[in-house]
Structures are given as structure tokens and as C-alpha cells.
Amino acid sequence: MADMIPFIDLAAQRARIRERLDANVAKVMESGAYVLGPEVRELEERLAAFSDAPHALACANGTDALALPLMAWGLKPTDAVFVPSFTFASTAEVVPWLGANPVFVDIDPDTYCMDPAKLEAAIAAIKAEGRLNPVAVIAVDLFGQPADYRAISRIARAHGLKLIADSAQGFGCTLDGKHPIEWADVATISFYPAKPLGCYGDGGAMLVRDEALLKTLKSLHVHGMGVDRYEYDRIGMNSRLDTLQAAILLAKMDVFADEIEARNAAADRYAEGFGDLVKVPAVIEGGVSVWAQYTIEVDDREGFRKALAERGVPTAVYYPKPLHTHAPYARYPHGPDGLGVTEAAAERVVSLPMDGYLDGERQTRVIEAVRAALS
Numbered sequence: 001m002a003d004m005i006p007f008i009d010l011a012a013q014r015a016r017i018r019e020r021l022d023a024n025v026a027k028v029m030e031s032g033a034y035v036l037g038p039e040v041r042e043l044e045e046r047l048a049a050f051s052d053a054p055h056a057l058a059c060a061n062g063t064d065a066l067a068l069p070l071m072a073w074g075l076k077p078t079d080a081v082f083v084p085s086f087t088f089a090s091t092a093e094v095v096p097w098l099g100a101n102p103v104f105v106d107i108d109p110d111t112y113c114m115d116p117a118k119l120e121a122a123i124a125a126i127k128a129e130g131r132l133n134p135v136a137v138i139a140v141d142l143f144g145q146p147a148d149y150r151a152i153s154r155i156a157r158a159h160g161l162k163l164i165a166d167s168a169q170g171f172g173c174t175l176d177g178k179h180p181i182e183w184a185d186v187a188t189i190s191f192y193p194a195k196p197l198g199c200y201g202d203g204g205a206m207l208v209r210d211e212a213l214l215k216t217l218k219s220l221h222v223h224g225m226g227v228d229r230y231e232y233d234r235i236g237m238n239s240r241l242d243t244l245q246a247a248i249l250l251a252k253m254d255v256f257a258d259e260i261e262a263r264n265a266a267a268d269r270y271a272e273g274f275g276d277l278v279k280v281p282a283v284i285e286g287g288v289s290v291w292a293q294y295t296i297e298v299d300d301r302e303g304f305r306k307a308l309a310e311r312g313v314p315t316a317v318y319y320p321k322p323l324h325t326h327a328p329y330a331r332y333p334h335g336p337d338g339l340g341v342t343e344a345a346a347e348r349v350v351s352l353p354m355d356g357y358l359d360g361e362r363q364t365r366v367i368e369a370v371r372a373a374l375s
């Protein structure tokens with residue numbers, strides 16, 4: 001068997017920015033400001049500026065970034081939050097954390113993001129049933145592309161629902177030249193190492209429109225702290241971003257826009273390389289993806305993955321089982337037409353190597369392996 005190429009080449013990025021990374025890390029270690037040091041504030045400013053967000057607040061991970069606004073809004077046990085099932089666990093998990101109910105909504109078969117028509121139908125069904133009270137929607141920028149915020153935000157507004165953009169995989173993506181926070185109350189980011197903007201551990205952030213909400217989130221992420229440090233206004237949690245991770249992310253922010261361009265160029269080369277043999281991923285009209293994953297669909301997934309592995313090309317499956325099929329989530333409701341598109345996609349999707357350093361011989365190897373497996 002051939003040597004495996006990396007699925008995500010974090011070493012290539014490290015080699016490019018090694019000096020800045022090492023200098024930033026050394027500075028924090030010398031400073032001693034390991035928690036809420038100045039780098040955290042600086043990163044928040046950079047994140048807000050990058051995405052035209054009024055405010056940004058860093059936190060411990062992308063899951064807490066979803067939970068904190070839901071805490072701020074005071075979710076109740078009879079509340080419903082509309083989420084896709086074709087996503088990472090976090091998107092739905094945070095809702096029962098707070099005692100409320102996720103309602104699963106089916107996806108668009110081309111973009112894999114929440115289908116606005118299915119959202120509309122799910123809201124209508126929940127309202128007609130009258131048992132649960134719709135309060136929020138969490139749309140996911142799956143695989144790095146923006147959800148259909150033009151339609152989803154219109155529906156959310158019409159029904160008086162809050163909107164979170166789960167941009168854990170999608171920070172940096174745009175729709176009509178604008179970032180998801182343009183339409184959402186909160187957009188969330190994960191800095192898990194494999195995400196497009198990853199740190200060297202766990203990290204997350206929230207982009208926020210409303211200043212009053214920002215204040216509540218700031219308090220919640222440090223134990224519900226009031227004006228004085230040991231005075232508590234509410235029940236909170238501990239969800240700060242380490243200063244060291246902020247310092248690492250500041251170095252990575254310097255090359256992030258460039259990496260997004262490189263990811264798009266790599267996606268174009270994939271489409272040219274095997275678009276005649278397989279349906280290549282579709283991006284929503286007016287959208288720019290950050291390509292957290294490059295995902296295609298094949299009939300014989302196990303055979304395809306085996307053939308690529310034999311040529312040293314790793315693959316991954318996101319997600320082999322939709323959330324609603326896992327036991328802890330099976331009791332929650334879904335939209336009236338079921339989740340057929342989600343279930344069909346989960347059987348067929350497979351993701352190929354992708355990062356901001358994918359070109360030359362490494363990408364050629366992937367393209368040749370895909371062509372050999374499919375022809």
C-alpha cells in the first residue's frame with residue numbers, strides 16, 4: 001500500500017507561519033496573562049472586523065458558542081429549536097442541555113444545508129400541534145458553505161424566532177458578499193484544529209449583533225459574573241478561550257483570507273479533474289464556501305474508499321448516521337415530510353482531502369485515484 005497523504009496538511013501551514021506562531025506563543029508564556037490576556041481581546045476585534053460583525057466574544061469551544069446564546073435567551077422545557085439532523089452532534093446537543101427540544105429539519109439535496117421550505121413546514125406543524133413553542137432556528141454552514149440565509153432569516157423573522165448561524169465549519173464563508181452574521185442574531189465559530197480556522201486545541205467564538213445580548217454572554221461565559229468579579233447576576237459557566245490559543249489564532253488570521261482563496265482554487269481543480277465522472281459539490285447561488293470539506297456522492301462508498309486508500313488517499317465520511325437515528329435523539333420530533341434527503345445523503349457522501357495547501361503532486365494523486373476508482 002502507498003504512503004498516505006495527509007487528509008488535512010496542518011504541517012504545511014505550520015511551516016509557513018512558524019516564526020509568527022512561535023513568537024506569539026513565547027510572548028504569552030513570558031507575560032503570564034494566561035486567561036483573558038490582551039490577545040483574546042485582539043482576536044475578538046480581528047474576528048469582528050473580518051466578518052463585519054458588530055461584536056465578537058471568544059469562548060472555550062464551538063459547542064459552548066451555541067449553548068451560551070440559548071442560555072441567554074432562557075430556553076424553557078416546552079420550547080422548540082429547529083436544527084438540521086445532517087450535522088455534528090453539537091448543533092442539536094445544546095438544546096436538551098437546557099431542557100428544551102430540538103426539532104429536526106431536512107436538508108437541500110445539493111448543498112446539504114437546511115431546506116427553507118422544510119423549515120417552514122416544520123414550524124407550521126409544531127405550531128398546529130400546540131405542544132411545543134417555537135423559539136429559535138440553528139442553521140448550519142455545512143462543509144463550509146453558507147446556509148440559505150436569505151430565505152431562512154425571512155422565515156425566522158416572520159415567526160418571531162431567533163436565528164443562530166452555526167458557522168463552526170463555515171467561518172469566512174459569504175452569501176451575496178456578506179457573512180452569515182448579516183442575517184443571524186449570533187454566528188458561532190469553532191477553532192477545533194481541523195476546522196478551516198483552527199487553533200492547537202479547543203476554542204470557539206460568537207459573533208453578535210445586539211449589544212445587550214453581548215453583555216449577557218460576557219457575564220454567562222465567566223460564571224454569570226456581575227459588575228464585580230465575585231458578584232453573580234445569573235447562573236453561568238466557565239467558557240473562556242485560552243490566551244495561548246488566541247495568540248496562535250492571531251498568527252493564523254494573517255494567512256486566513258489567502259487560505260480561503262487557495263481552498264477555492266483547489267475545489268475548482270477537483271471539479272475540473274473529475275467533474276465528468278461524479279457530481280461535484282454545489283454551492284448556493286451567490287455563495288462562497290471555505291471548503292471545510294470537499295464532499296462528493298458515490299454509489300459504492302466502501303469500495304470507493306478502499307480503492308483510494310490503496311493509492312494512499314485518505315477519505316472521511318461526514319456524517320455516516322444522521323443525528324435523529326442515534327438513540328439519545330430519536331425521541332425528538334422532525335418536520336412533517338420526514339428526513340428522507342438527510343438519510344439518502346448520509347448513505348452516499350464521502351469527503352476528500354482539502355486544506356489551504358492542496359496543490360501539485362498531492363492533489364494530482366487524489367484526482368487520479370478518484371478517476372481510477374470511478375471509471
Ligand SMILES: *Cc1c(COP(=O)(O)O)cnc(C)c1O
Pocket residue numbers: 061062063064087088090091140166168169189190191192202203204
Ligand atoms: C465542530 C462543530 C461544532 C462544535 O465545535 P467544537 O469546537 O468541537 O465544540 C458545532 N457545529 C458544527 C457544525 C461543527 O462542525
